[in-house]
Amino acid sequence: xxxxxxxRGRVFSHSECTVSSEWSEHFRGLEGDLNPxxxxxxxxxxxxxxxxxxxxxxRLGRPYLLSFSGMSKILKRINRPPLTATVxxxxxxxxxxxxxxxxxxxxxxxxxxxxxxHLGPEDFVxxxxxxxxxxxxxxxxxxxxxxxxxxxxxxxxxxxxxxDVPVEVVELVEVxxxxxEEKSISSSQIARFMAEGRMxxxxxxxxxxxxxxxxCGEGEGTTSNSDAVVRLPxxxxxxxxxxxxxxxxxxxxxxxxxxxxxxxxxxCPGTARVGEADLVLECDRRLVLDREALxxxxxx
Numbered sequence: 242x243x244x245x246x247x248x249r250g251r252v253f254s255h256s257e258c259t260v261s262s263e264w265s266e267h268f269r270g271l272e273g274d275l276n277p278x279x280x281x282x283x284x285x286x287x288x289x290x291x292x293x294x295x296x297x298x299x300r301l302g303r304p305y306l307l308s309f310s311g312m313s314k315i316l317k318r319i320n321r322p323p324l325t326a327t328v329x330x331x332x333x334x335x336x337x338x339x340x341x342x343x344x345x346x347x348x349x350x351x352x353x354x355x356x357x358x359h360l361g362p363e364d365f366v367x368x369x370x371x372x373x374x375x376x377x378x379x380x381x382x383x384x385x386x387x388x389x390x391x392x393x394x395x396x397x398x399x400x401x402x403x404x405d406v407p408v409e410v411v412e413l414v415e416v417x418x419x420x421x422e423e424k425s426i427s428s429s430q431i432a433r434f435m436a437e438g439r440m441x442x443x444x445x446x447x448x449x450x451x452x453x454x455x456x457c458g459e460g461e462g463t464t465s466n467s468d469a470v471v472r473l474p475x476x477x478x479x480x481x482x483x484x485x486x487x488x489x490x491x492x493x494x495x496x497x498x499x500x501x502x503x504x505x506x507x508x509c510p511g512t513a514r515v516g517e518a519d520l521v522l523e524c525d526r527r528l529v530l531d532r533e534a535l536x537x538x539x540x541x
Contacts, residue, residue, distance in 0.1 A: 276302030
C-alpha cells in the first residue's frame with residue numbers, strides 16, 4: 242500500500258473527488274474536508290464499542306460515522322426504537338470528542354439502505370473511496386458489508402490495500418458482568434438488558450447513564466401536579482423505554498426541542514415507575530414542564 246508522510250495513508254480532500262449526482266445529496270457538506278475517515282457500523286446505541294471506532298478514526302483524520310436508514314423495513318426485522326434518541330446524539334458525540342482531546346466532533350452520514358443493498362463488497366468500497374473521498378476506513382472485527390453480507394473485515398483490509406486506503410479493524414470491546422464473565426458490547430445486548438431492567442449493565446456498556454428523552458407536548462395523557470408526580474404515556478418517548486420496574490433517575494429539561502445539549506436548571510432526583518402503557522415520575526420537587534421542551538431522564 243502506498244503510504245503518505247508519517248506512515249499514514251494519503252491525505253485526501255473530498256474536493257478531489259468527482260461525486261456523481263447519485264451520491265452527492267448524501268455526501269453534501271464534505272466538500273473541502275481534509276482527510277475524512279469513515280467509521281462503519283449501525284451506531285444505534287453509541288456504546289463503548291462505537292466510541293473505540295471513533296477514537297481510532299480520529300487518529301487518522303476527521304471521523305465520519307456512516308450508517309444506513311431503513312434496514313429493518315427492507316430486511317423485515319423488528320423495528321425497535323433507537324437506544325440513543327436522535328436529539329441526544331450530538332451531546333454524546335461532543336462529549337466523546339472532548340474526552341479524546343481531538344476537539345473535532347464526529348459527523349454523521351446516513352444513506353438509505355436501498356441505495357447500497359445490492360452493491361457487492363468491492364463496489365461498496367469504491368463508493369467510500371471515490372464518491373465519499375474516504376482517506377481511511379475503520380470497522381469492528383465482526384463487521385459485514387456488501388450484498389448478502391458477503392464481505393468481512395479481512396476482505397475490507399484487502400480492498401483497502403487495493404485502493405490505497407488504510408483500514409483499521411478494532412477488536413470487540415467487552416465489560417465484565419456480575420457473573421464475572423466478559424460480555425461483548427453490542428446494541429442487541431444492550432436492548433436485551435434494557436428489556437430486563439438491568440440498567441447498571443446498560444450504563445457500563447454505554448459508558449454513561451442511559452438517557453430517556455420525551456417530548457413534553459407529545460402524546461395524550463401527560464399530567465403534572467403539585468405532588469411532583471408526572472405521568473407520561475410511553476408513546477411520548479423518543480428512544481427505547483426500559484422494561485417494567487421502578488428505577489432511580491435524575492431529570493433535567495432542555496428548552497431546545499432539537500437537542501438535549503442545553504440541559505437547563507438543576508437536576509431533579511426521583512424515581513421512575515415503568516408500566517405497560519405509561520411511565521410515572523415521582524420527583525423530589527415539583528417538575529415544571531414546558532410543552533415545547535424536552536424532558537431528559539437519566540437512569541442512575
